[in-house]
Amino acid sequence: MSGEYVNMWKELGLDLESHDQLLSVLGQAYGDIFLSQKNRPEGMKYFDFVVSEVHGLRIREIMEEKAKGNIIVGTFCVYVPEELVLAVGGVQIGLCAGAEIAFEKVEEYLPRNTCALIKSSLGFRLGRLCPYTQAADFVVGETTCDGKKKAYEIFGEMKDVYVMEIPQMKNDADRALWKKEIGRFTAELEKRSGRKITAESLKKGIQTVNKKRAVLQRLAAIRYKYPFVISGRDALLVNQVSFYDNPERFTDSVAKLCDELEERGKKKISIGEAGAKKILVSGCPMAVPNWKVPFVVETSGATIVAEESCVGERNTRNAVKDSGSSVDQLLDNIVDRYMKINCACFTPNKERIEDISALYASSGADGVIHYSLQFCTPYLVESKKVKDLCDSRNMQFLAIETDYSSGDMEQLKTRIEAFIEKI
Numbered sequence: 468m469s470g471e472y473v474n475m476w477k478e479l480g481l482d483l484e485s486h487d488q489l490l491s492v493l494g495q496a497y498g499d500i501f502l503s504q505k506n507r508p509e510g511m512k513y514f515d516f517v518v519s520e521v522h523g524l525r526i527r528e529i530m531e532e533k534a535k536g537n538i539i540v541g542t543f544c545v546y547v548p549e550e551l552v553l554a555v556g557g558v559q560i561g562l563c564a565g566a567e568i569a570f571e572k573v574e575e576y577l578p579r580n581t582c583a584l585i586k587s588s589l590g591f592r593l594g595r596l597c598p599y600t601q602a603a604d605f606v607v608g609e610t611t612c613d614g615k616k617k618a619y620e621i622f623g624e625m626k627d628v629y630v631m632e633i634p635q636m637k638n639d640a641d642r643a644l645w646k647k648e649i650g651r652f653t654a655e656l657e658k659r660s661g662r663k664i665t666a667e668s669l670k671k672g673i674q675t676v677n678k679k680r681a682v683l684q685r686l687a688a689i690r691y692k693y694p695f696v697i698s699g700r701d702a703l704l705v706n707q708v709s710f711y712d713n714p715e716r717f718t719d720s721v722a723k724l725c726d727e728l729e730e731r732g733k734k735k736i737s738i739g740e741a742g743a744k745k746i747l748v749s750g751c752p753m754a755v756p757n758w759k760v761p762f763v764v765e766t767s768g769a770t771i772v773a774e775e776s777c778v779g780e781r782n783t784r785n786a787v788k789d790s791g792s793s794v795d796q797l798l799d800n801i802v803d804r805y806m807k808i809n810c811a812c813f814t815p816n817k818e819r820i821e822d823i824s825a826l827y828a829s830s831g832a833d834g835v836i837h838y839s840l841q842f843c844t845p846y847l848v849e850s851k852k853v854k855d856l857c858d859s860r861n862m863q864f865l866a867i868e869t870d871y872s873s874g875d876m877e878q879l880k881t882r883i884e885a886f887i888e889k890i
């Protein structure tokens with residue numbers, strides 16, 4: 468990215484000096500982790516381009532949308548329905564962050580023992596380093612884990628924040644609460660955009676997001692069938708890009724990548740060694756540029772073949788039904804689909820364990836790595852349940868608890884290598 472965007476970044480209020488440093492560190496990491504891979508699919512070039520322009524061209528597009536009067540909505544959780552934002556002509560951007568930024572400053576607001584994902588998201592705001600956060604008209608928080616709930620109060624002192632109440636259980640009363648919240652969010656979007664959601668606009672929004680999820684499910688299924696046609700790192704990157712790219716263009720690009728991967732599968736073109744161990748990663752979401760664990764796993768003799776994660780199949784399974792002729796019927800379909808996201812913030816949450824079991828079988832994985840961020844109580848607690856599942860089914864299991872620093876790279880490598888050797 469070059470000087471051509473400097474004025475735009477200035478107008479967005481970025482800290483230009485620190486921002487330059489960030490881009491240079493990211494560029495280096497990207498080269499080491501992604502571009503250094505051998506025999507990568509050609510279709511990844513689109514995603515390399517998107518990443519190279521992540522604070523440039525895409526931000527310019529977003530500013531153009533804003534200039535046309537379309538609202539820009541920042542989110543931190545896959546529970547916020549993009550279908551509704553699209554139905555008012557808006558743009559939805561995922562703002563979760565995956566790097567240690569301004570943590571010293573963040574710790575003036577949040578306890579040190581807050582998970583890295585929350586600290587990072589606040590750090591990008593405090594450090595004025597995220598053009599997406601700066602460009603968003605408002606951000607949507609949610610009542611998922613306690614850390615996020617409290618962090619939104621602080622975020623709200625710096626940015627316009629709207630909070631959705633997410634149910635904590637999966638009973639009828641919880642569904643009724645969620646339906647009400649979806650209605651409240653619909654009204655909020657209509658008020659902010661000055662546009663009314665119609666059955667037609669909502670159906671279109673549903674179909675656009677369904678297509679995006681379907682193509683990501685297609686990519687997932689290709690990896691089950693041909694596990695070595697694409698690395699887990701690249702597949703993760705595709706999922707990460709889905710949170711901020713234009714949805715239609717993204718869907719087309721993933722479809723082209725999938726066409727190529729199927730051809731590679733038939734011709735037995737592989738990115739790695741045949742016989743590498745296949746790993747299912749399950750747990751906390753990995754936001755850009757959190758690539759540490761996949762990099763360690765895939766440079767230790769294994770390939771990641773599936774992710775039970777919100778940057779992965781927890782977010783892409785299940786479509787919203789687009790049948791129904793009224794807004795209310797379509798909203799009901801949205802409510803039903805989103806109640807099936809089996810986040811560890813729910814109690815009880817046996818469905819997530821069932822999902823892991825099913826994904827292990829369908830992906831043909833040889834072992835499960837459970838990935839938790841330090842201080843993430845919901846996923847750390849559920850780690851034991853995942854271990855119990857694995858023990859009962861003779862599935863190899865390793866639990867990892869880490870953060871965004873590189874300080875534990877060596878230790879992680881030792882543990883992961885030993886695990887891969889064992890399976």
Ligand code: SF4
Pocket residue numbers: 543544545546611612751752777808810811812
């Ligand atoms: S893990 Fe839970 S809180 Fe985090 S994005 Fe997923 S659904 Fe939202």
Ligand code: SF4
Pocket residue numbers: 582583584585611612613614615751752840842843844845846
């Ligand atoms: S990783 Fe865990 S603690 Fe952090 S925001 Fe997600 S659910 Fe909350």
